Structures are given as C-alpha cells and as structure tokens.
Amino acid sequence: MVAVLISLVGLYGYGEYNRSLPDTHNLEPAFRLEESTFVNQFETDEAKANAEYADKTISVHGVAHNIQITDTTATVFLNDGYSGTSVICQFGRESNEEIKDLKKGDLVTVKGICSGYLMDVVMVRCVLDHDHLKIK
Amino acid sequence: MKPLVFCLFVILHCIRADAQDRLVTRNGSISFYSKAPLEDIEANTQTAVSVLDKKTGQIEFSVLIKSFTFDKALMQEHFNEDYLESDKFPKSTFKGHIEELDKVSFDRDGKYTVSVAGELTIHGQGRTLTTPVTFTILKGVALADSQFDIALSDFNVAIPSLVKDKISKTVKIAVRLKYEDQARP
Numbered sequence: 120m121v122a123v124l125i126s127l128v129g130l131y132g133y134g135e136y137n138r139s140l141p142d143t144h145n146l147e148p149a150f151r152l153e154e155s156t157f158v159n160q161f162e163t164d165e166a167k168a169n170a171e172y173a174d175k176t177i178s179v180h181g182v183a184h185n186i187q188i189t190d191t192t193a194t195v196f197l198n199d200g201y202s203g204t205s206v207i208c209q210f211g212r213e214s215n216e217e218i219k220d221l222k223k224g225d226l227v228t229v230k231g232i233c234s235g236y237l238m239d240v241v242m243v244r245c246v247l248d249h250d251h252l253k254i255k
Numbered sequence: 256m257k258p259l260v261f262c263l264f265v266i267l268h269c270i271r272a273d274a275q276d277r278l279v280t281r282n283g284s285i286s287f288y289s290k291a292p293l294e295d296i297e298a299n300t301q302t303a304v305s306v307l308d309k310k311t312g313q314i315e316f317s318v319l320i321k322s323f324t325f326d327k328a329l330m331q332e333h334f335n336e337d338y339l340e341s342d343k344f345p346k347s348t349f350k351g352h353i354e355e356l357d358k359v360s361f362d363r364d365g366k367y368t369v370s371v372a373g374e375l376t377i378h379g380q381g382r383t384l385t386t387p388v389t390f391t392i393l394k395g396v397a398l399a400d401s402q403f404d405i406a407l408s409d410f411n412v413a414i415p416s417l418v419k420d421k422i423s424k425t426v427k428i429a430v431r432l433k434y435e436d437q438a439r440p
Contacts, residue, residue, distance in 0.1 A: 138328045173321060187282060192301045194282040207281060209301050234322035235345055237304040238281055243322050
C-alpha cells in the first residue's frame, strides 16, 4: 500500500516537473478587447492595468500595423495608426506557419498572455484567434 | 510673427535631428542559460525595448520579467514567483554608454566590437556591468550582440538551500538587438 502511494506521489511529481506550458490555442481568454482600449488602459494607469491583465490570456482585436518574422519568432504590432503605442504580440516558432499569410493592414484577433507594459503593451505565446477577420 | 515662425522652425528641426540620432528596437531578443547538475535553465524573450543614441553613445534597454518563456511550466512559475519575484520587480533594465564611440561608424557597413559600460538592474538590485558588444552595420540597420555572465548573488536572487549545490550560481545572458532608425515611419 505504502509502495503504491509512494509510486503515485513520484509519478505526480515527475509529471508536474515536466509539465509543459499550455498551448494558447486551448486557453479561454479572460478578456476580449479592442487594441486601442487595451493600450489606453495601460497608458492611463499602468499599475491598475497590470493588476487586471498581467499573466492573463487576452484576445485583442486590431490592425496588423507591422509584421516581423525571423527564423525563431514572429512579432505582430497591433496599432490603429493613430498612436505611438502598439500591442506587441510575440509568436513562437511553431506559430510562424499560421501567420505567414498575414499582411500589413489586415484586421486580426490575436490571443496571448499579457506580460505588461514597456513602450508598448507586451503579449507573449501568441496565436491567431481562429475567428479572426481579414480585410483585404 | 516672423520670430515666432523662426523659433518653431528651429524647435522642430532640433526635435527631428534628435530623433534621427536615435536607434530603437521594440522586439529585442534576450535569452539566458544556466547549466547545472540538477537542471539546465533556459528561457528567452523577443520583447525587449532598447534605445541607442548614435551621437552620444548612450544605450538603454528594458525587459519585462514575465515575458521570459520557458519550456517547462513549473520552471517558469518558480522563476517568476520565487527567484525573480516579478510581481514586485516587473522589469529589468540597463543604462549605459559605448566607451569608445569613435570606433563605431553607424553610417558605414562593417563590424565593430566595443566596450559598453553601465548599470544593470535585476530583481531591484543595480550592479555595474562592462561588457563587449559587437555592432554589425548593414544597409543602415544596426545589430548589437553581447554575451555576459552574471552572479545570482549580485542581484539578491536567493536559491533554496535544498537545491543550492545543484543549481548554477551564475547565468549566461545573450542579448541581440536589431535597431531601426526612430525617424523611420
């Protein structure tokens, strides 16, 4: 009985130690926001916005103002074109394929984990929300 | 009226000249790596912000601790909650300058390795850092690469006694910043 219990605890510990970060595709957003609303909240009160959004899964809708793709990552800058502040969305290498057809000016919905605010609002582990719209 | 127009022209010219001297990146790459008997620790982010003034050699960067991504969820949780305390100290910053600015020509393609000195702040603790940085200039784009080691104890990062001998006390940090002209639309 004790041996079984120790084995179960060991298995749980091993599983917990090797637990991967969840795939953002499978995460339900805590908030769905327009890019300008999201940015405004950080510009108005960074501490309050951090308390509300940091570490949370956020779905942000906005214009892909700039797209930069490298061998290891891709970054999409959501910006309505009227503000110096963007929402910076960092995609992983595994997501490069799904944004390869994205073009500057496309209207998209990006889901990611909010890290906070520097010159822009930062989101990591981003994916495209599957119900995103595109305007050619 | 004329003096007012002249003053406005001078101010706008100065602002524009100032902006042209500054190079900016908003998606700089910072990674760290630590090899140890218990576990290798590796994480990275591509969301660092940096501003470099070509004229004065002043260089600054800032990164959100929560933006570092690990392969293992538990490692990322420990990093944020126990080691770096990212709710309390959300950002890491560097403020410094290029020591031999005359050795770098930002307007001519080439590779220039110079020393950069300044203050690195992690976990709320500032420490002096001097490190070589290689600037690669190609067609107006400046790429800055640097690698350096830091000691966790210098930044008051406590390692639990249970794993003290199994986790490396130093961490290798690699920085890669691809700058663009701030004046560029």
